[in-house]
Amino acid sequence: MTVNLIKLALPSGSKYDIRIGSGVNSKLGDVIAGITDYRSLALIADSTVSKLYSEKVSQILEESGFAVAQFAFPAGESSKSLAQMEELFGALAEYRFARDSVIVALGGGVTGDLAGFVASTYMRGVPFVQVPTTLLSMIDSSVGGKNGVNVAGIKNLVGNFKQPIYVSADTDVLNTLPELEWKCGFAEMAKSAVIDSREFAAWMFEAAPKLVEHDTDTLVEAITKTVEFKARVVVADERESSRRKCLNYGHTLGHAIEAVSQNPKVLHGIAVAEGMRFAAFLANDIIGTEPGFVEAQDELLSSLGIQRLGRKFDVDQIMERMLHDKKSNGRTISFVLPKAPGDWVVQELDPSVVREHVEKWMLG
Amino acid sequence: MTVNLIKLALPSGSKYDIRIGSGVNSKLGDVIAGITDYRSLALIADSTVSKLYSEKVSQILEESGFAVAQFAFPAGESSKSLAQMEELFGALAEYRFARDSVIVALGGGVTGDLAGFVASTYMRGVPFVQVPTTLLSMIDSSVGGKNGVNVAGIKNLVGNFKQPIYVSADTDVLNTLPELEWKCGFAEMAKSAVIDSREFAAWMFEAAPKLVEHDTDTLVEAITKTVEFKARVVVADERESSRRKCLNYGHTLGHAIEAVSQNPKVLHGIAVAEGMRFAAFLANDIIGTEPGFVEAQDELLSSLGIQRLGRKFDVDQIMERMLHDKKSNGRTISFVLPKAPGDWVVQELDPSVVREHVEKWMLG
Numbered sequence: 001m002t003v004n005l006i007k008l009a010l011p012s013g014s015k016y017d018i019r020i021g022s023g024v025n026s027k028l029g030d031v032i033a034g035i036t037d038y039r040s041l042a043l044i045a046d047s048t049v050s051k052l053y054s055e056k057v058s059q060i061l062e063e064s065g066f067a068v069a070q071f072a073f074p075a076g077e078s079s080k081s082l083a084q085m086e087e088l089f090g091a092l093a094e095y096r097f098a099r100d101s102v103i104v105a106l107g108g109g110v111t112g113d114l115a116g117f118v119a120s121t122y123m124r125g126v127p128f129v130q131v132p133t134t135l136l137s138m139i140d141s142s143v144g145g146k147n148g149v150n151v152a153g154i155k156n157l158v159g160n161f162k163q164p165i166y167v168s169a170d171t172d173v174l175n176t177l178p179e180l181e182w183k184c185g186f187a188e189m190a191k192s193a194v195i196d197s198r199e200f201a202a203w204m205f206e207a208a209p210k211l212v213e214h215d216t217d218t219l220v221e222a223i224t225k226t227v228e229f230k231a232r233v234v235v236a237d238e239r240e241s242s243r244r245k246c247l248n249y250g251h252t253l254g255h256a257i258e259a260v261s262q263n264p265k266v267l268h269g270i271a272v273a274e275g276m277r278f279a280a281f282l283a284n285d286i287i288g289t290e291p292g293f294v295e296a297q298d299e300l301l302s303s304l305g306i307q308r309l310g311r312k313f314d315v316d317q318i319m320e321r322m323l324h325d326k327k328s329n330g331r332t333i334s335f336v337l338p339k340a341p342g343d344w345v346v347q348e349l350d351p352s353v354v355r356e357h358v359e360k361w362m363l364g
Numbered sequence: 365m366t367v368n369l370i371k372l373a374l375p376s377g378s379k380y381d382i383r384i385g386s387g388v389n390s391k392l393g394d395v396i397a398g399i400t401d402y403r404s405l406a407l408i409a410d411s412t413v414s415k416l417y418s419e420k421v422s423q424i425l426e427e428s429g430f431a432v433a434q435f436a437f438p439a440g441e442s443s444k445s446l447a448q449m450e451e452l453f454g455a456l457a458e459y460r461f462a463r464d465s466v467i468v469a470l471g472g473g474v475t476g477d478l479a480g481f482v483a484s485t486y487m488r489g490v491p492f493v494q495v496p497t498t499l500l501s502m503i504d505s506s507v508g509g510k511n512g513v514n515v516a517g518i519k520n521l522v523g524n525f526k527q528p529i530y531v532s533a534d535t536d537v538l539n540t541l542p543e544l545e546w547k548c549g550f551a552e553m554a555k556s557a558v559i560d561s562r563e564f565a566a567w568m569f570e571a572a573p574k575l576v577e578h579d580t581d582t583l584v585e586a587i588t589k590t591v592e593f594k595a596r597v598v599v600a601d602e603r604e605s606s607r608r609k610c611l612n613y614g615h616t617l618g619h620a621i622e623a624v625s626q627n628p629k630v631l632h633g634i635a636v637a638e639g640m641r642f643a644a645f646l647a648n649d650i651i652g653t654e655p656g657f658v659e660a661q662d663e664l665l666s667s668l669g670i671q672r673l674g675r676k677f678d679v680d681q682i683m684e685r686m687l688h689d690k691k692s693n694g695r696t697i698s699f700v701l702p703k704a705p706g707d708w709v710v711q712e713l714d715p716s717v718v719r720e721h722v723e724k725w726m727l728g
Binding site (some may be wrong): 082083085086089090093094096097100120121122123124125147148151152156157158159160161289308324328329 | 380484485487518693
């Protein structure tokens with residue numbers, strides 16, 4: 001079985017390891033004990049993950065000499081709120097957690113975002129360990145340090161940056177992951193591959209059949225490649241400015257679809273995959289793409305089990321969301337437009353141009 | 365009239381100017397226009413300060429080409445809450461404030477703490493200008509970048525660090541400041557002088573009679589010296605670790621008195637002055653102080669109009685607060701103990717030793 005170790009060193013001075021592989025959570029206590037003198041841990045998980053893994057992870061941590069308190073919050077995006085933070089702060093204070101405590105986030109993106117924000121602000125900051133339990137959070141929220149909660153109906157309106165001291169990505173916990181969540185992770189991998197390089201895109205194309213079968217070694221390799229790609233981008237540009245914008249590929253329409261969709265809501269990764277298809281369609285029309293690029297990306301996503309969404313959304317609502325996304329200036333809409341694998345530009349587009357393409361896209 | 369300019373450069377890379385003097389707020393718009401391309405400002409003040417100064421400051425800003433939206437929150441410590449933050453976030457979002465906006469905090473410590481935390485987390489951080497309107501906030505919250513709100517009844521349980529891009533300390537606005545708030549500022553100056561050096565302490569001793577008469581030039585000089593002292597400490601130690609602990613002189617008992625006192629609550633500066641007297645008494649007993657030090661500090665505080673508190677508090681409550689302060693490890697109590705002006709140590713004391721001295725202190 002492959003276990004990979006990525007050593008991240010950020011320009012700000014933060015350094016941490018990301019360990020990826022089957023069974024790596026069994027080393028969690030020893031690793032944390034090796035990087036901090038603190039011996040008091042708050043293990044934060046949502047109600048679903050808590051039932052499955054909190055007890056097991058607590059035991060591992062306690063065996064390494066940690067005092068562990070478990071905190072569970074209701075599963076779901078609605079827990080990314082200031083009210084939920086207030087509850088966690090109160091619970092931490094009640095347990096007399098002080099600055100010499102470590103917060104361990106055990107879960108997916110919601111848990112990482114919420115617990116990361118808590119860790120970055122409780123007593124003005126305590127150390128933070130990420131134990132992602134979804135494929136998407138292993139590759140997406142473990143690198144970059146972003147956290148946040150939703151306020152006034154706006155996703156991640158409030159948050160900041162907090163680097164973990166360690167990330168443990170154990171592929172064993174993915175056994176309990178629903179099929180749709182696998183696809184969300186694959187979409188993020190595909191996005192990274194297309195943005196990164198011809199080599200990574202070609203590798204993903206080859207690996208897709210094994211990934212959809214959940215082959216562990218291929219999975220560890222794909223997670224590693226995706227994390228390394230994201231790490232390269234983040235190291236080059238720790239605070240989101242120019243280069244890091246490439247990570248938003250597929251996110252302009254993706255975020256809008258996520259926000260506008262109801263019953264069922266479209267999950268983040270699936271929405272981003274749709275956004276990638278749309279961005280490629282847009283790029284092809286506006287700046288031109290390499291022959292076969294649009295089709296190859298379509299095929300890559302389809303071979304990962306992610307088909308075109310085929311759902312219709314209200315174009316006014318979609319436009320409103322894109323125009324008033326927090327990355328938008330309210331006058332133009334920013335898109336990452338691909339020309340070929342590893343070759344892309346960020347372009348500010350006039351809303352009327354975008355609208356015309358969204359309308360065409362919704363037709364079919 | 366003296367106007368002083370302090371140019372701060374922090375190890376993290378943040379740089380900003382602090383301008384101190386009569387009338388400096390009249391340059392606010394031009395200065396901000398010179399350091400950022402953003403043209404959209406959110407002016408945050410409490411209800412009291414808003415009535416007195418928001419309109420005037422808005423005009424100054426608008427004359428320099430800024431679009432200004434005014435936000436007011438209820439005056440008082442109880443506004444330092446996550447609920448109040450949520451309201452401000454919602455209001456900012458409603459005004460479509462984006463990342464290209466600047467938050468201007470116009471007010472005292474509560475406003476700086478609240479608006480600073482908002483600025484550090486709204487859309488993961490927008491630039492932040494401090495326009496302090498109390499003597500204490502001019503010298504205390506303008507340097508160091510700390511912010512925070514109260515959660516679960518614990519002062520500043522939640523917050524982080526956010527450096528402003530500019531601080532405008534206009535002594536003219538102090539005309540409307542209540543007498544008790546002047547004393548809070550003087551206490552902070554006295555604390556800084558005693559911790560810093562014989563020179564600063566001797567200067568304060570000389571300056572005290574003019575300060576209590578609110579002589580502008582002496583005031584500008586005292587603010588400048590205090591800010592420069594704090595800046596030296598913070599530059600040497602941006603994230604609170606060892607050296608910065610000296611800023612907590614007088615705060616161990618001070619915070620406890622603030623927390624425990626009721627009807628009326630003892631204001632921060634007054635509580636810190638009492639804490640300084642207690643710390644000197646404690647130091648004299650435990651490590652010994654230079655002959656005449658305790659008396660000289662007493663005289664300095666008295667000449668600034670700050671007498672001994674003379675109120676009795678429940679010793680159990682005081683001890684409980686000191687033991688579970690967020691700076692405490694829950695087993696010992698940390699004190700900054702002075703030996704002479706500019707000469708101090710940080711010492712962890714056994715609660716029983718502290719209790720014995722608190723009991724004696726309350727007697728007399």
